[in-house]
Amino acid sequence: MYAKRLDNLPPYLFAQIDKLKSEKRAQGIDIIDLGVGDPDLPTPSHIVDSLCEAARDPSTHHYPDYTGMLEYREAVATWYKRRFNVSLDAKTEVLALIGSKEGIAHVPEAFVNPGDVVLATDPGYPVYKTSTLFAEGKLHELPLTEENNFLPDLDAIPKDVLKKAKLLFFGYPNNPTAATAPMSFFEEVVEFAKENNIVVVHDNAYSEIAFDGYKAPSFLQVDGAKEVGMEMHSLSKTYNMTGWRLGMAVGGEEVIAGLGRIKTNIDSGAFNAIQRAGITALTSSQQCVADSCKIYQERRDVLVSGLKSLGFDVPTPKATFYVWMRVNDSMKFAEKMLNEAGIVVTPGVGFGKNGDGYVRFAITRDVSRIKEAIDRMGRLNFE
Ligand SMILES: *Cc1c(COP(=O)(O)O)cnc(C)c1O
Numbered sequence: 001m002y003a004k005r006l007d008n009l010p011p012y013l014f015a016q017i018d019k020l021k022s023e024k025r026a027q028g029i030d031i032i033d034l035g036v037g038d039p040d041l042p043t044p045s046h047i048v049d050s051l052c053e054a055a056r057d058p059s060t061h062h063y064p065d066y067t068g069m070l071e072y073r074e075a076v077a078t079w080y081k082r083r084f085n086v087s088l089d090a091k092t093e094v095l096a097l098i099g100s101k102e103g104i105a106h107v108p109e110a111f112v113n114p115g116d117v118v119l120a121t122d123p124g125y126p127v128y129k130t131s132t133l134f135a136e137g138k139l140h141e142l143p144l145t146e147e148n149n150f151l152p153d154l155d156a157i158p159k160d161v162l163k164k165a166k167l168l169f170f171g172y173p174n175n176p177t178a179a180t181a182p183m184s185f186f187e188e189v190v191e192f193a194k195e196n197n198i199v200v201v202h203d204n205a206y207s208e209i210a211f212d213g214y215k216a217p218s219f220l221q222v223d224g225a226k227e228v229g230m231e232m233h234s235l236s237k238t239y240n241m242t243g244w245r246l247g248m249a250v251g252g253e254e255v256i257a258g259l260g261r262i263k264t265n266i267d268s269g270a271f272n273a274i275q276r277a278g279i280t281a282l283t284s285s286q287q288c289v290a291d292s293c294k295i296y297q298e299r300r301d302v303l304v305s306g307l308k309s310l311g312f313d314v315p316t317p318k319a320t321f322y323v324w325m326r327v328n329d330s331m332k333f334a335e336k337m338l339n340e341a342g343i344v345v346t347p348g349v350g351f352g353k354n355g356d357g358y359v360r361f362a363i364t365r366d367v368s369r370i371k372e373a374i375d376r377m378g379r380l381n382f383e
Helices: 013-026 045-055 070-084 100-111 126-134 159-164 183-196 253-264 272-283 287-309 330-341 367-378
Strands: 094-097 117-122 138-143 165-170 199-203 229-234 247-251 322-326 358-362
Touching: 013 330, 045 272, 070 094, 070 247, 070 272, 094 100, 094 253, 100 126, 100 165, 100 199, 100 229, 100 247, 100 253, 117 126, 117 159, 126 138, 159 165, 165 183, 183 199, 229 253, 247 253, 287 322, 287 367, 330 358, 330 367
Parallel strands: 117 138, 117 165, 165 199, 199 229
Antiparallel strands: 094 247, 229 247, 322 358
16 A cells, blocks of 8 residues: 555654553553653743734734745844854745754755765664655765764765765764764865765754753854755754744755755645744743753753763763763663663664664653662663
């Protein structure tokens, strides 16, 4: 019944984990879920109020503009200027997205012909791979290893692969490894893209979730970045708005127009009332973001010091709400955690084969639950 592209999809590990989790819950087991990359914190109330008000205004009830409300795109441009000192033309260099996942899922449709190579980091956000598959592109994985600080080695890509490469997906602060990238790496990517005629998609969903004074850069801060690509960003992680579905693609006019042409033929944009709330989020005080980061930072410290006290060797991330820890066998470790301690962590192999040997903890639960998780782990024998 189904098209081949559905058969070709890799098994969705996260659906399996969800199933196991529900089975345990049905047995009455108290599950501590450190698996989900979804903030447990609520959307700040001034943003919710803004949506309520906008939803009562009938002028928001119609089809939105395909590219997003001009006021929303202007708010994005203003935010980029203030936050990254990146200048964007709101009319041609900003596109509203129904969450950045939507943009990532559609971007290969605009740039990839069947058989073209798409470069994507592995481990990586699963949509890089599935969107490549849907566009009938050929995936070439760029391994992220601890030795390389979880940055891809662009020099290691074989010449014949490079010749056919059309698109590159990558993102820092990184999900799942929690690694950050220096500006020098972004500069290297711009050079690489120019030399090899590759469209770059930088996924910056976590730029605002940062600790200890670290400020994540934008890929567009590099001179010439706009000529080679775009950055996907989102209100989801920054303002605890995952359920609202609002994001943005920003970058060179030509690449943004390409993605826009696909979208025009598929969706009709994000609800105007949500875009208005998005304007409120981007243009009002950013204190709520600092407050969230403070909470995540405390949780990170409790988790990392707890894991260290149990003898695990684990790095302290500067950004994202994840902790990426080396283990022997990621599936076995995750199964043991669930079966013997009622703790959900995500096996790294779910993000690609180079993720095997790691698990990802999401610090999207409060400190008392993280402490409880450490206590439970202390009673396990990890040999
Ligand atoms: C959460 C996430 C996204 C997508 O978030 P949206 O809610 O669709 O904006 C994109 N990339 C990465 C790496 C993510 O973790």
